[in-house]
Amino acid sequence: MSLTVVGSVAFDALETPFGKRDKILGGAGTHFSLSASFFTQVNVVGVVGGDFTETEWAVFERHHINTDDVEVVPDGKTFFWSGRYDYDMNTAHTLDTQLNVFETFQPKLSEESKNARLVFLANILPMLQKEVREQCERAEFVAMDTMNFWISSMKDQLIETVKVVDCIIINDAEARQLTDEPNIHKAAKIILDYGLKAVVIKRGEYGATLFTKDSYFVVPAYPLESVFDPTGAGDTFAGGFMGYLAAQNEITNETLRRAMIYGSVMASFNVEEFGTERVDRLEYNEINQRFRDFKRMTHFDEIPFERSVTA
Amino acid sequence: MSLTVVGSVAFDALETPFGKRDKILGGAGTHFSLSASFFTQVNVVGVVGGDFTETEWAVFERHHINTDDVEVVPDGKTFFWSGRYDYDMNTAHTLDTQLNVFETFQPKLSEESKNARLVFLANILPMLQKEVREQCERAEFVAMDTMNFWISSMKDQLIETVKVVDCIIINDAEARQLTDEPNIHKAAKIILDYGLKAVVIKRGEYGATLFTKDSYFVVPAYPLESVFDPTGAGDTFAGGFMGYLAAQNEITNETLRRAMIYGSVMASFNVEEFGTERVDRLEYNEINQRFRDFKRMTHFDEIPFERSVTA
Numbered sequence: 001m002s003l004t005v006v007g008s009v010a011f012d013a014l015e016t017p018f019g020k021r022d023k024i025l026g027g028a029g030t031h032f033s034l035s036a037s038f039f040t041q042v043n044v045v046g047v048v049g050g051d052f053t054e055t056e057w058a059v060f061e062r063h064h065i066n067t068d069d070v071e072v073v074p075d076g077k078t079f080f081w082s083g084r085y086d087y088d089m090n091t092a093h094t095l096d097t098q099l100n101v102f103e104t105f106q107p108k109l110s111e112e113s114k115n116a117r118l119v120f121l122a123n124i125l126p127m128l129q130k131e132v133r134e135q136c137e138r139a140e141f142v143a144m145d146t147m148n149f150w151i152s153s154m155k156d157q158l159i160e161t162v163k164v165v166d167c168i169i170i171n172d173a174e175a176r177q178l179t180d181e182p183n184i185h186k187a188a189k190i191i192l193d194y195g196l197k198a199v200v201i202k203r204g205e206y207g208a209t210l211f212t213k214d215s216y217f218v219v220p221a222y223p224l225e226s227v228f229d230p231t232g233a234g235d236t237f238a239g240g241f242m243g244y245l246a247a248q249n250e251i252t253n254e255t256l257r258r259a260m261i262y263g264s265v266m267a268s269f270n271v272e273e274f275g276t277e278r279v280d281r282l283e284y285n286e287i288n289q290r291f292r293d294f295k296r297m298t299h300f301d302e303i304p305f306e307r308s309v310t311a
Numbered sequence: 312m313s314l315t316v317v318g319s320v321a322f323d324a325l326e327t328p329f330g331k332r333d334k335i336l337g338g339a340g341t342h343f344s345l346s347a348s349f350f351t352q353v354n355v356v357g358v359v360g361g362d363f364t365e366t367e368w369a370v371f372e373r374h375h376i377n378t379d380d381v382e383v384v385p386d387g388k389t390f391f392w393s394g395r396y397d398y399d400m401n402t403a404h405t406l407d408t409q410l411n412v413f414e415t416f417q418p419k420l421s422e423e424s425k426n427a428r429l430v431f432l433a434n435i436l437p438m439l440q441k442e443v444r445e446q447c448e449r450a451e452f453v454a455m456d457t458m459n460f461w462i463s464s465m466k467d468q469l470i471e472t473v474k475v476v477d478c479i480i481i482n483d484a485e486a487r488q489l490t491d492e493p494n495i496h497k498a499a500k501i502i503l504d505y506g507l508k509a510v511v512i513k514r515g516e517y518g519a520t521l522f523t524k525d526s527y528f529v530v531p532a533y534p535l536e537s538v539f540d541p542t543g544a545g546d547t548f549a550g551g552f553m554g555y556l557a558a559q560n561e562i563t564n565e566t567l568r569r570a571m572i573y574g575s576v577m578a579s580f581n582v583e584e585f586g587t588e589r590v591d592r593l594e595y596n597e598i599n600q601r602f603r604d605f606k607r608m609t610h611f612d613e614i615p616f617e618r619s620v621t622a
Contacts, residue, residue, distance in 0.1 A: 039616065087493065182398060184516075185534045205495075206517040207529075216608050218518075218531035223496045244616065257611040288615040295613045297527050300568040302606045304599040305350065305555065 002040045003246040004113045005032045006132050007122025007235070008102055009046040009070060012275060013082035016089070016229050024275040025056045027079060028122035028145070031232030034279050035239025035266040036120075037063035038287060040246035043113040045069040045132075049076040049101045059280055069113050076101035089227045089271075090204045107132050114138070118246045120238060121165065123147050126158040133164050141197075141251050143167035143242060145234070151177045159194065167198040169238045175201050184209070198256055200241070200263075202234055210260050215253045219260045220297065222268035222290065229274045233267045236279060240266030265290045313351045314557040315424045316343045317443050318433025318546070319413055320357040320381060323586060324393035327400070327540050335586040336367045338390060339433035339456070342543030345590050346550025346577040347431075348374035349598060351557035354424040356380040356443075360387040360412045370591055380424050387412035400538045400582075401515045418443050425449070429557045431549060432476070434458045437469040444475050452508075452562050454478035454553060456545070462488045470505065478509040480549045486512050495520070509567055511552065511574075513545055521571050526564045530571045531608065533579035533601065540585045544578045547590060551577030576601040 010027030014020060033044040043066040048056075052072065060067045079102035082095040107128060119136045121129040121144040133142050142165045150158050151174060158178070162168060168191060172184055179187040188199045188211040199211040205227075207220040241263035248255045265287055272278045321338030325331060344355040354377040359367075363383065371378045390413035393406040418439060430447045432440040432455040444453050453476045461469050462485060469489070473479060479502060483495055490498040499510045499522040510522040516538075518531040552574035559566045576598055583589045 039618065183536055185536050203517070206514070207531075209531075216534055217611070218608055220518075220520075220529035220531070223527055225494055225496050247616070247618065254612060258614065261611060262616065284616075284618070291615060292613065295611070297529055298609050300528070300572055300606070300609075301565060302603065303569065304602060305558070305573065305595075307350065307558070307595070 002116055003036055003118045003120070003242055004043040004045060004109070004116035004136070005029050005036070005120040005122060005239075005242075006045040006107045006109075006129075007032060007120075007124060008079050009044070009048050009052075010079040010081055010102070011051075012231060013080070013096075014229060014231060014274060015084040015095075017085070017087055018226070018228050019274070021274050025059055026081065026231060026275055028232075028235040030059075030276065031235035031270065031279075032120060032122055032239040032242075033065045034059065034063055034276055035236040035270070036243030036246070037065050037239075038266070038282065038284070039240070039243030039262070042066065042243070043069060043110075043116060045107045045109055045113055047071045047073060047101050047105045049078040050074040052078050059276060062280070066112070069108060069110050071108060073101045078102075083231065085230065089230050092231070109135055117141070118242055119143070120242050121145070121161075122235060122238075123150075126150050126154060126161040130161040130164060133161070141166045141245065143169055143198075143238065145169055145238060146174065146178075148174060148177060162191065162196070163194045165196065167196060167200065169200040169202065169234075169241065171202045171204070171234065175199075185211075197251075200260070202237060208237065208260060208264060210256060212253060212256065217253075217257050217260060219264050219294065222264060222293070223297070224268060224271065227271045230271050231275065233271050236270035237263040237267040240264070261291055261294050262287070264294065313427055314347055314429045314431070314553055315354040315356060315420070315427035315447070316340050316347070316431040316433060316550075316553075317356040317418045317420075317440075318343060318431075318435060319390050320355070320359050320363075321390040321392055321413070322362075323542060324391070324407070325540060325542060325585060326395040326406075328396070328398055329537070329539050330585070332585050336370055337392065337542060337586055339543070339546040341370075341587065342546035342581065342590075343431060343433055343550040343553075344376045345370065345374055345587055346547040346581070347554030347557070348376050348550075349577070349593065349595070350551070350554030350573070353377065353554070354380060354421075354427060356418045356420055356424055358382040358384060358412045358416045360389040361385040363389050370587060373591070377423070380419060380421050382419060384412045394542065396541065400541050403542070420446055428452070429553055430454070431553050432456070432472075433546060433549075434461075437461050437465060437472040441472040441475060444472070452477045452556065454480055454549065456480050456549060457485065457489075459485060459488060473502065473507070474505045476507065478507060478511065480511040480513065480545075480552065482513045482515070482545065486510075496522075508562075511571070513548060519548065519571060519575060521567060523564060523567065528564075528568050528571060530575050530605065533575060533604070534608070535579060535582065538582045541582050542586065544582050547581035548574040548578040551575070572602055572605050573598070575605065
């Protein structure tokens with residue numbers, strides 16, 4: 001098995017200027033694994049309550065996602081998040097968070113999950129991320145996410161986790177907060193110096209940036225006239241990024257760059273509808289079409305300027 | 312003569328976290344023409360006072376910029392702007408504005424200036440921009456800038472000017488304000504529908520975006536660890552953009568894309584030092600080196616994903 005993700009499987013209630021949903025499938029582990037499933041076989045490690053129904057399991061089944069390591073607590077309730085977006089769709093306003101069974105989540109990895117070539121540690125307690133990373137001894141490439149809450153409440157422990165992964169995928173505000181450095185290029189260098197191979201900084205409507213020791217790569221966001229629901233966009237990006245890499249023989253600057261594009265492609269679909277709705281019914285030709293769109297919107301011919309006498 | 316710019320020639324007083332200058336050469340016409348002069352012959356149309364000295368004229372002379380249409384009002388004073396940047400270098404705080412001779416500026420174009428193939432109308436009163444555009448009957452491609460002040464105080468007149476140019480080069484806040492449309496892609500379409508060939512939206516540290524009827528192109532900003540003085544970055548961008556186009560035989564989607572890169576290259580140098588200091592002593596090999604850097608930081612190979620059975 002090539003890719004394992006550890007993270008939340010949840011119910012979301014969402015309100016956007018375009019509509020609302022009372023209880024739909026969500027969570028970082030869900031969005032990530034659904035996105036990655038288009039590229040590779042995914043194991044998801046998480047926990048749900050007895051309220052998780054056939055409808056939700058069917059989403060994972062349709063995409064051949066291995067849910068053996070999703071623990072079910074029959075008398076517990078699934079993690080529930082409720083949020084609202086106003087016209088500034090970059091900012092989620094949390095209305096309610098009920099951790100429920102997720103509060104005491106202890107990831108239990110089967111041999112299959114442990115032996116994955118690639119591992120993604122979605123946003124959970126940094127110490128848990130580190131424990132999982134140490135269990136996956138054979139992993140070639142481990143990436144992590146985090147959030148402002150852990151950066152402000154336990155930065156030292158978080159940095160200990162950062163030091164044992166190969167890649168971090170965070171947004172620009174988190175990169176600045178983690179390093180106390182307002183300049184994003186300096187911030188990325190500080191993080192790379194913890195020993196990482198790659199730092200990916202997500203910049204919302206401005207796209208994403210990849211920093212490695214010897215390369216710098218920028219991908220714009222896909223031009224969308226309306227963003228319907230941004231929930232899960234970051235995890236869907238990470239799923240496309242890691243899923244694509246898991247399907248490659250080698251992780252190089254070249255495959256990392258294409259992984260940035262596939263991550264952006266998947267995220268661009270995710271925001272077009274509520275929750276997992278759009279990605280759930282996505283087709284391969286749509287993915288490759290949008291990949292080509294990214295090439296078209298960034299390509300220019302390299303013709304150096306030579307001033308002629310008549311110019 | 313291939314390129315004419317009409318705009319301010321000024322003195323600036325600047326304070327940034329990195330230092331200050333009491334009275335240095337500035338103004339949109341200055342930054343634009345200096346930048347464009349690396350690509351083509353430029354005519355600058357403007358007005359200065361008797362306080363404009365040999366030191367300032369020498370900057371134009373060094374770059375073979377034609378200043379015949381810069382009117383000198385011997386008993387007047389040159390336009391003076393004083394501003395401060397805090398650590399957020401995206402926002403200029405105006406401390407003082409003395410329009411002086413610029414207050415009654417009436418652009419007077421010689422035949423040489425009128426006959427330019429390309430014309431740039433830097434940020435001045437929209438009605439004056441329209442008058443100038445109408446005088447340049449032989450111009451193949453006319454671009455304009457504007458600012459929030461004109462958009463809020465005389466939008467109707469401004470739109471009449473927009474309708475007679477080929478290209479507008481503005482920042483994202485201005486595009487939103489001009490169209491009352493928060494989504495930048497919808498805003499650009501509204502502006503294109505006024506009959507323009509190209510809309511260029513500058514997005515500061517996030518780069519710039521080109522919209523034409525049938526093409527969309529995004530260029531990131533050059534990665535800089537510190538921005539020393541952003542004054543004139545927008546006009547320096549426009550100068551590289553228009554200067555490069557003036558040196559090409561045709562204005563096509565391909566040359567417009569490379570013009571976006573050269574504009575970004577020139578702007579990236581401008582912000583490295585105060586005022587015109589860095590661009591004044593720029594060398595061609597530095598420009599082409601940075602052009603190649605832009606290629607490197609945006610290039611990826613177009614290899615569509617094919618899922619193998621074993622992945």
